[in-house]
Amino acid sequence: MAPAHLRKPPQAPPVFTATPQSLVADAERLIKVSRDVQDKIVAAIKPDTAAFDSVVRPLSQNDNVMALEAHILGFYQAVSTDQKLRDASSKAEELMDEFSIESVMREDVFTLFDAVLKKNEDLDPESRRLLEKEHKEFVRNGLGIPAGPQRARFKEIKMRLSQLSIEFQKNLNEENGGIWFTPEQLDGVPEDVTSGLKRGEGENAGKLWMTFKYPDLFPTMKYATNTEVRKQMMVSNENKCNQNVPLFREAIILRDEAARLLGYPNHAAFRIEDKMAKTPETVDTFLGDLRKRLTAGGQKEIQTLLNLKKEHDPNADGRYYLWDHRFYDRLMLERDYSLDQQLIAEYFPLQTTIQGMLKIFEELFGLEFVEIVGEDRAAVAPTGKGNDIVWHEDVQVFSVWNDEGEGSGFVGYLYLDLFPREGKYGHAANFNLQPGFIDGEGNRRFPATALVCNFTKPGPKKPSLLKHDEVVTLFHELGHGIHDLVSKTIYSRFHGTSTVRDFVEAPSQMLENWCWTPSQLRSLSRHYSSLSPEYLAGWQEAQQARGKTATSPPSENIPDDVIENLIRTKHVNDALFNLRQLHFGIFDMTVHEPESHDAIEALPISATYNRLRQEITQMDGMEALSGGHEWGHGEATFGHLIGGYDAGYYGYLSSQVYSTDMFYTVFKDDPMNKAAGRRYRYQVLEKGGSQDEMTTLTQFLGRAPETTAFYKDMGLA
Incomplete structure (x- = not known):
């Protein structure tokens, strides 16, 4: 149980009690409230009296409040086990997207923004950025096109593109294909994968159902000795949707x-x-x-x-x-x-690896992560029911705080949804559930952010074990989550990862370097056999099945020679x-x-x-x-x-230029330097998108970014 002072956050977490009916009704209610705010401003303010405080601020405050619910309404389609709830979530997102398009194409609102911009009021830098970005968004959404058939066509296209995006992602989330293989065909595929596969009946009796989900697909492509099986999986995966x-x-x-x-x-x-x-x-x-x-x-x-x-x-x-x-x-x-990737995975049980990662972030950024379990869930839930603060029983939730050195205040909520299930988002991603911002009374709203991943589920004899590339993936996505948590902006529009796309990956890519640092790998590792007598017995059984005599348990932490071999492979292929x-x-x-x-x-x-x-x-x-x-x-x-x-996909590569430059310049010699970690937190992560990203980078590096470290790291200098 968490210490008393960390058990009652000042802000309750969101609840996940939606029904298919409530999702659509809530979307319609939010839209009505927002449209009323826009209509009132247009009715009350004329261009000659328009000012930031009478036009832009109330609209942005409405956006802030809307985001507290809107993100979650669309989130159910990625995580719910209920088909009807997922469908309703898609519908709610479609309604909100349509309203968003309608909003940025309102000429009467744009006229007021245009008037405010021309007044050139003395504003704080973030408010100035908000005004300029919002003004430009009106232009980029068709208000630079003369009213008439062309503008109507533009709006029609925007509406259709929204529908296409939602339908495309829904098809990916709902994808549930696979192939029946005999155990012989799957020769070489690790037992911890095949033991979890669905077993066939009738005409498929004796066969195993291999899906295209990552925990099945990747080990099959890596280990199946049968070339035809790998070919069939590859070609079918390319045609699964x-x-x-x-x-x-x-x-x-x-x-x-x-x-x-x-x-x-x-x-x-x-x-x-x-x-x-x-x-x-x-x-x-x-x-x-x-x-x-x-x-x-x-x-x-x-x-x-x-x-x-x-x-x-x-x-x-x-x-x-x-x-x-x-x-x-x-x-x-x-x-x-x-x-031996299977051997390395034995040292990275999912839960101990997560604890190790959170400890790294605690030390670097001055944070404390407190898992909310048991009675504490009911205590923080606004409904008084503990299961209301998660969307599935597998989900873990943490309250996040500043440590004593950083002022001990509350930071936000972090959720981990780590295992695959039907209808769930199929990759690894970070989803903002509620952004942070300053409300109308000048008080801070704290963020809530979720990691949605698809790692192998634990079994009775073995916990969920992470391959090294999965450790890197988890660290990367957790990096996005930390960006979301420690960001402090006035407006939700700029919160956390709401940066330009060719910068957004850089903070997380920078943190991946910790997964290639010997001291950090050692601290993250713990052999699963040391976690419980059952796991030790399971490990010994697995050794015997491989024809090895397991006399004494393996070392608790990953051996130095294994780390050395792993790090030598960083740039192989x-x-x-x-x-x-x-x-x-x-x-x-x-x-x-x-x-x-x-x-x-x-x-x-x-x-x-x-x-x-x-x-x-x-x-x-x-x-x-x-x-x-x-x-x-x-x-x-x-x-x-x-x-x-x-x-914008180039952003993954161009962000790598920035991330490598930041790591080599500031962290390479001493990755756990607390002063550097705090500086990174406050100069880069805290800013979100509230200032020009090149300014953020230049301030942190003390100079303009360079490609030297990127090419040197890849051996291409």
Whole structure:
């Protein structure tokens, strides 16, 4: 139980008691309240009397209050086990999106904003930024187009794009496909994966159901010795959501039309204008330069892997296929670097790893995390019912506080939803549930943020164990969560991760470096056999099944030689990893930067996706066997390009430039330096999007950011 002074936060957590009916009704109520606020301001204020305090501030305060409920209304579609609730959540989000489009296309409200901007009042920097950003948003949402048919068409496109985005993501969340395999076909796949698979009946008696969820898919691609099984999984996974193919095409074409209506040459020019990169040319140059630097390294890596494939399978046809890569990459790490991912995972049980990560954040940023369990849940719940403050029984919730040195005040709520289930969001992501801001009375509202992941569920003989890449993923997403928690802005619009897309990944990517630091890996690790007598017995049983005699338990912390081997592999096959990221980024720019509208209408999107992947990564897909590039539809599974990263996926790579620069400059020599951690918290994370991101970076680094560390880290300097 938490200490008394940390048991009663000053703000109750949100409750998750919605019904399908209440979700839609709440969305309609929020919309009505907001529309009334807009109507009253327009009725009462004329352009000549318009001022920030009479126009912008009340509208932003309404946005703040609306966000406290709106984010959660749309969140149920990603996490609820109830199909009706997920459908209602999608409907609520659609209604709110439509209202948002209507709001930014109100000419009467824009006229007042325009008048306020021209008055050039003396405002604090964040309020000035809010006014300028909101004013620009009206223009970018069609109010620069003369009233008439063209503006009406623009609004129609915006409405349709909202529907497409919701439907696309819903199809991904609801995806529940898979393949029946015999146990023999799954030879090599770890027992902790196969033991959890659904067992077949009737015509599938004796078979196992392998889904496309990450905890099934990735180990199969890494460990299945049967090439045909890996190929089948790879090709089927690329075709698991083909109902999204026409949705993706329609979205790409509509975006291009909308950008041209606004006077831009293409959607990329429209999207990148207000990012750090500013122009598509800057992005294309960055991606092109990186591709040049990486291509030779990629060819060399493939040749090495191909030689390994020939040794392993003398009858192979001499090509390196997409479904080969995870398998031979893993074999190479085991053979040349003595790296046993299964052994490493034994040292990272999920719960102890999370505790270790939270401890790192406590030390670095001056925080305290208190898990709210048992009676304490009922005590903090506004309803008095403990199960009301989570959306599923698996969810953990923490209250987060400043430690004594940082003033002991409350910071916010952190939720962890870690295991897969039907209908749940299928990747790993951080969702803001309630933003922080300053309310109308000058009081601070505290944020609530959720990590939604899909790690293997614990079993009776073994807890959930994380592969090292999953440790990195968890640290990355937790980094977004911390950004959300410690941010302190006046307006919810700028809270936490609400930065430009080509910066938002940098803070989390920077924190991934702790997963490659020996002292941190040691502190995060604890062998699962030391957690309970049952787990020890399970470990001994597993050893015997592998033909090993387990005399004494393994060391509690990960051995130094294992850490050393792991760290030596940080950049092994790194060129191929980054070429894969480049494929996503270049495909994104290709579909959003056509020469003409006719060109995008004529573009064979799936074939382009597959062709670019083959050319950039230099790995073959089915085109090498069937002769055509129309064999898979990876773009239909690519939620990023529909969910906000359109003409922005390059941000994962450009953010890496900033994150590596920050780590090398400030943390590399002493990752747990508390003074540096506090400075990072207050100069970078606390700012959110409340000031220009380049200013944030320059203030923290003491100079403009540079690419030197990025290329040096990758061995490309």
